Amino acid sequence: MPEMQTPLRPNLVQQAFDPDFFRHVGHQLIDQLADYFQAAQKGQTMAVMPWEKPDERTNHFQTLLEAAPDENAQDFFAYLIAQNIHTLHPHYLGHQVASPAPLNALADLLASAMNSGTGVYEMGSPMVAIERVLIKNLNRVLGYGPQADGFMTNGGTLGNLTALLTARQARQAREGLSSLPKPALMVSEAAHYCVDRASKVMGWGEAGLIKIPVDAQYQMRADLLPAYYEQALKEGKTIVAVVANACSTATGAYDNIEVIADFCEMHQIWLHVDGAHGAAVIFSDKYKKKVEGIHRADSVVIDFHKMLLTSALTTALLYKNGDDSYLTFSQQASYLWADDEEREWYNLGKRTFECTKSTLGLKAYLLWRTYGPDLFAQHIDYLYDLGHYFAEMIAQSDDFALPVAPQSNIICFRYCPTEVPKEELNALNSFMRETLITSGAFYIVQTQLAGQLYLRLTLISPFTTVATLEDLLQNLRALGQQYLLENRLLPH
Template sequence: MSTLLRKAYSAASFEQQGYQLISLLAQHLKKSTDHSAMNWIAPEKQMEFWKNDFSSGLLSDPVTLFKEIADRSINVRNPKYMGHQVACPLPLTILSSAFISCLNQSLPIYEMGMVGTALEKIVTDHIKTKFGFGNQSSGIITSGGSLGNLTAILAAKAQFKEKDHPDLVILVSREAHYSIERAAKIAGLPASGLIQLPVNEKFQLQTELLTEVYRDLTLKGKKVLCIVGCACSTSLGVYDDLEAIGSWAREHNIWFHVDGAHGGAAIFSPDYKDLLKGAEQADSIILDFHKLLMAPSLSTALIYRDGKNAKKTFAQEADYLFDNHDKNDWCESGKSTFECTKPMHILNTYMILRTYGDEIYRENIDTLYNLARKFYFMIENDDKFEAALEPMSNIVCFRYKNGNNLNVINHTISKEILLDGSYYIVNTTINGEFWLRVSIQNPFTNESHFKGLLGKIKEIGGKLQEII
């Protein structure tokens, strides 16, 4: 063996560098509240820096590179980070993530991921119980919500004969996540196969229109592949009326899928789980662990009401992997998922549950959802701002309302906040209007951070009023 390979695999070097990296990460955790949420660096500047780094010779100390990466990255642990729906992962999962990489298991094949396969079964069984599914239910873990939605839609499609495929349509709210549209295209549906239904004044799917829409589609020879309920929508954080959708789907024998990637986590909160009332009627539901359940990316539970549906999507022969294709084995998850190689990311969630139990999920959901309501009432009590709607989750949409051209003013405010970097928020469009948007992900965000953000926006908005 070459000297270089021996050096690269040295356990002694790993131990030394590992201690240094843990020290660096601990300092990162301690200082996450001391600095701005991000240090904005323009794409061309970022690229120039890393091109120079890549051509600068080999590293003598990889820990210096880790520090540089952290310094030049957004800090999702900063309580002034209120942007996209990305978790502030528990420190415990930093350790479990390193352990996952060290073992490098591959779960779809049982012997390549014996422990991880068992953990997936235990965790998905726990989740299905929380949603009120019975013993016939089963679940799998996918790498992200987009893949979870796609897998569920393909399972729904598998209920139809091939001759019906050209006439299939999916019913969704116009507020549904874009992954549903992508899944429809991948499933072979034409653009007209995705029926985006109107929403009410609360931005929920108008369930009273379903029967009429269904009748019109039937007259045109169309068949409804599935109906999708949002729990919650990405832009506004709104939960559809899942109970009404579920009842309608049962009445018409239509597959009911719940996209609970973000808001499905409310099932752990006695105070907020009623938002998911009706989800127990779903044929399939997804739930991300990497949004509100404090795990790092990516890990999503996909639960089927009837576990037999999990195997229909990927019914194919692979003798070199599976001994008996017809067996309904929980231990061969490769029969139920796209992924032929899948990391043991479920360990992050298993470690959280074994260490802290469901209670930490309850506390996090209650804290974040309550913070959103606090921020909303602060907006409502300030004559410089208006909210789009009262929040149902941890997402709040609002805007600065003083001035003649609110779209331009708020768009400019959004850019200025990004360049400043003290806070990180994002934006969305509601009925053609530009709105600012926060997703409160950090339980250490508090009223002082909200006051600081609103003060910063007022400062920028006041200057803009004079020139716009």
């Protein structure tokens, strides 16, 4: 052995692992977060979305990084907590992002400390087993039989892509082909854009995405499926899958799964349900009829990080026939597992897009274990009931209108007093939203329906109440009147 210097552990690395520093800063952070949870629930003194322009925000952090290294984490954390959007705030009514129950933060802390990989069993066996139990129980609640399976993955977008990749492999396997002639999907024109992306990622392009029109309720016109199917066959296309919305992103509309399933079964076509947002209603006795027939789908995506009080990303991809999930990717990786062909449920990386897969099931499992599945049911019932209540408030007002009766906790509406010309309504509502959100008073989003701009709410915080929604309408009215005055649109 040539003479060499023994490598010594560097000082800074030693310092980065100091347990006492961790204990001290960790206790401080838990206290900061507990205080924050208490304040955010009430939402009284904090802007729901503290607004600063993107470049100014960025400069702040660049300046901090250029200064000398600083161990004072408390002020840094305090800034992050105060300046972030507050999804827990009663006035958070924007995108479909959960108000996470506080236990999520503890589960993430633990998962990060252990850094378990869940693609390979050996790299995180308790986390893999937890994921298995979560999936099995979710399948039971959904109504799948014992042959069902699935796994957690990084978001609804990836879950939908993976399901569609499986559909393609399953069809190729059934037909004994290594590729399919002109593969295509049939999907509601109101589907989330990630389905479009999936078609592009698979190389199917525009021609591979057949959009089925929606009816006045924004539900897929399932009665048109046979005609579109015949036309596709005439063009030499292979319809690999139909994607049903449960529910759609823009208006929260649920497609009729039973009717779509009848069609798919008749033609032996894979049925995938994009339930990223709304398939969560499987937990609710009151609202599960919205997804009647979901157990007939070949695959279903459900995001816990939308309606199920779990922080991002926590997506379940479920398969009616668990064997299908092994078809998606077959890979040679002798450094990971001894037998590439063996169906080892516990080496999840054989079936997932991810190789290093983080701990994805722990948070939802912990909520389920701690409070029971009724936690999810109660939350959904509250949000959907509130959605219907709000719709009634709009219907009874004489200056707001709904484009469609809401079917979920997603509600579109707009301010349209009779005296305002129709061509002014888009600019008026756009002004109202922008002024409202940059003031920090409420966070809401907007969408376009039939060329018209609508304000869009997702009721997601457990702390939003009827009083919050009354307050919202008053704020919007005041902004609307301000716009009309400034633009001389009010009758004198």
